[in-house]
Amino acid sequence: MKKIIVLxxxxxxxxxxxxxxxxxxQDSAKDDKPTFYHLLPGTYVNGWPRFxxxxxxxxxxxxxxxxxxxxxxxxGPVPSPAFVYAPGLNTPPxxxxxxxxxxxxxxxxxxxxIISDKPSxxxxxxxxxxxxxxxxxxxxxxxxxxxxxxxxxLTVNMGVESPNGKIEEDLKAILYSIEFQPDKDxxxxxxxxxxxxxxxxxxxxxxxxxxKVMAHYSDRYLNSGMTKGEVERFWKQFIGxxxxxxxxxxxxxxxxDQTYLVGFVTSNLGIGPxxxxxxxxxxxxxxxxxxxxxxxP
Numbered sequence: 450m451k452k453i454i455v456l457x458x459x460x461x462x463x464x465x466x467x468x469x470x471x472x473x474x475q476d477s478a479k480d481d482k483p484t485f486y487h488l489l490p491g492t493y494v495n496g497w498p499r500f501x502x503x504x505x506x507x508x509x510x511x512x513x514x515x516x517x518x519x520x521x522x523x524x525g526p527v528p529s530p531a532f533v534y535a536p537g538l539n540t541p542p543x544x545x546x547x548x549x550x551x552x553x554x555x556x557x558x559x560x561x562x563i564i565s566d567k568p569s570x571x572x573x574x575x576x577x578x579x580x581x582x583x584x585x586x587x588x589x590x591x592x593x594x595x596x597x598x599x600x601x602x603l604t605v606n607m608g609v610e611s612p613n614g615k616i617e618e619d620l621k622a623i624l625y626s627i628e629f630q631p632d633k634d635x636x637x638x639x640x641x642x643x644x645x646x647x648x649x650x651x652x653x654x655x656x657x658x659x660x661k662v663m664a665h666y667s668d669r670y671l672n673s674g675m676t677k678g679e680v681e682r683f684w685k686q687f688i689g690x691x692x693x694x695x696x697x698x699x700x701x702x703x704x705x706d707q708t709y710l711v712g713f714v715t716s717n718l719g720i721g722p723x724x725x726x727x728x729x730x731x732x733x734x735x736x737x738x739x740x741x742x743x744x745x746p
Contacts, residue, residue, distance in 0.1 A: 485700060486709040486726050486740075493519055495534065496711030497699050497722045498600050499633035502607070503626040504532050510744035512674050518724065528745075529591075530611040532623050537597070537604030538719050544568075546597050546604075547580035558584040558591070571598055571627055579624075581616065592616050596624040602720045636697045636712070643701075643708070646728070646735040651694040659684050665737055667729055672739030674746075692717040706730040707738065 483492045483501065491506035495518070504521060511528050513520045514535075522531035541549045547566040554561045561584040569579040577598040584591055594616045595608040607627070609620040639647075646665070653661040663681050670677040698712040707730075712723045729738040 484702075485711045486702070493521070493532075493534070495519075495722075496726060497634060497713050498603065498605070499630040499699075499711075500605070501626075501628050501630070502532070502534070502623060504623050508532075510673075510742070512744055512746050518722070527612070530609060530613075530616075530620055533608045533610070535606050535608075536722055537606045538602075538721055540604040540606070543576070543578040543597055543599065546578055546606075547582070547595070550580070550595060550606075551582055554582060554584055554593075558586045560585045569596065571629075572625060573629060575600075575629075579621075590614070594621055594624070596621075596627075600629070603722070634699055636699055637701055639698050639701050639710070640703075643710075643728070643735060647696045647698070650737075651696055654684075654688065654691045654694045657688050657691065659688055662688070665735075667731055667736035667738050669729075669741075670737060670739045671741050671743065672724075674743045675739070690718075696723055698723075708735075 483489050483494050485494050485496045485499070491503055491508075493502045493504065495501075505523070507524060508521045509524050511520045511522055511531070513533075517533055517535045519534045520531060522528040540546065547563050551561050551563050561582060564581050564583050566578070566580040569577045571577050575598050577596055580595050580597075582593045582595070584593075589612060591610060591612050592615060593608050593610045595606065597607070598605045605627075607624050609616060609623055611620060650662065650665045653665070659681065662684055663677065666677045666680060668677060670680065672680075694714065694716045696712060696714055698710050700709075700711050702709040708728050709726055710723075710728065711726055714721055714723050725737055726740060727738040728735045730736075
């Protein structure tokens with residue numbers, strides 16, 4: 450039963466948000482203003498809801514877990530300490546969140562213990578909850594501090610983790626660096642051909658036609674290490690859960706045959722972030738292109 454619950458949580462996040470990761474870090478900067486697709490080292494920009502988080506500039510992006518949007522950590526063979534962002538759907542109230550997360554961790558770790566759980570707030574005054582977990586992962590000690598806040602129907606769930614015992618204030622400061630930009634979350638109009646592409650993708654998902662859905666992906670699709678073939682395997686397994694699907698765009702940046710966008714998805718599972726941030730025109734047709742990154746495993 451526990452494994453079924455965990456799978457359901459992961460599936461809900463991925464069904465609502467399937468596409469590609471909306472923000473990333475890069476090795477070198479070409480300008481001094483981070484956006485949802487071009488970031489300075491040390492800055493993560495989340496597409497929707499729009500916010501930024503700051504971390505050490507020499508950290509490197511890692512492959513995210515299925516339920517995660519973004520993961521970055523110190524450079525080296527041991528991917529820790531690390532920062533992780535994972536949007537939450539249909540999650541419990543903030544004062545019950547630590548118990549819920551501890552329950553999920555018990556399916557992948559041992560001796561999971563909540564060592565602190567207290568109310569907090571973000572820099573803008575948004576009510577939040579801070580908690581710390583201690584556990585054994587593959588026999589090694591691991592500590593996680595989570596900071597969770599509610600933004601509309603979406604739970605903003607961030608964490609820092611370290612194998613070196615209690616997490617110090619420098620790592621917690623990464624979580625509390627979050628700054629929301631609500632002016633970036635309003636829907637915008639997109640060109641007619643792009644809207645037709647988005648609507649056709651949505652209708653093919655609702656029709657549960659995997660072949661037609663995959664025709665909307667470029668053969669060159671690459672998203673944080675995930676290829677078109679891996680996307681196809683996912684949809685073959687979970688497309689039966691989709692009964693409604695609508696994409697809203699909150700920012701649109703045309704760049705020739707490749708266009709960058711972010712937004713949200715409204716489906717029978719709720720409202721969540723669109724994880725795509727790039728489409729490309731091939732033979733006159735728009736295709737999902739992914740972020741074209743293959744981060745460190």
